[in-house]
Amino acid sequence: MRRDVFQAIADPTRRAIIGLIALQAMTPNAIAEHFDITRQAVSKHLRILTECELVKQEQQGREIYYQLQVNKMKAIDKWLDQFRKIWENRFDQLDHLLSTTKNHKK
Amino acid sequence: MRRDVFQAIADPTRRAIIGLIALQAMTPNAIAEHFDITRQAVSKHLRILTECELVKQEQQGREIYYQLQVNKMKAIDKWLDQFRKIWENRFDQLDHLLSTTKNHKK
DNA sequence: AGTATATGCAACCAATTGGTTTCTCAAATA
């Protein structure tokens, strides 16, 4: 099962979980209280997040605290870099249109 | 079918397509040449990208040029902002650990 | 010791996904 960060953040519930534990580690039960799904469903989400290392477990007695590995989020940021260059350099729609029509007629 | 940008970029082929047409609009056939999948499969990816407005069509005779709407990528960037604050303010792992353990004992 | 609680895991299920093949249609070309 090839888990990557992009697949992990595709699910809205998973994104919500990420936002929830970004600043403070939480247990599966506590997280589940925020959603309309079972604790087991949350557990499955956490497993996926763990597999792609977006989240880290920390056992505390019988409780397991999950916390976001915020560094891993940089992977997404890094992928965005190539496009950030485009939108920051003000390559707007008109520029694109011109360059493509120029390339049509070859 | 609720299409959002995050679901769109979850698929690696779709991310590759996005990278491919970022700087220059391309036709489905031209795009398909870069992958080991059929033109129709590419077409389906393009439909998904179009549905969430990551991509724009531009008819040119019987050809349809697809081009990235790079502005839409900012949606992802915006979502990342909340986490960027965390990692830029050097809330590193140790900080997290301390804050959570502090909250355990209540 | 006995019970309650926190969690993970497995089996199952319906819906979705990413791909295929086949078909149709419109535009370009001979």
Add this chain to the structure above:
DNA sequence: TATTTGAGAAACCAATTGGTTGCATATACT
């Protein structure tokens, strides 16, 4: 006009997904 070419749509398929219920296990509490 007839044929080739570029593209979308539909039907189909196997694999994956996101959820469920039920079970097993370890820790905490009485």
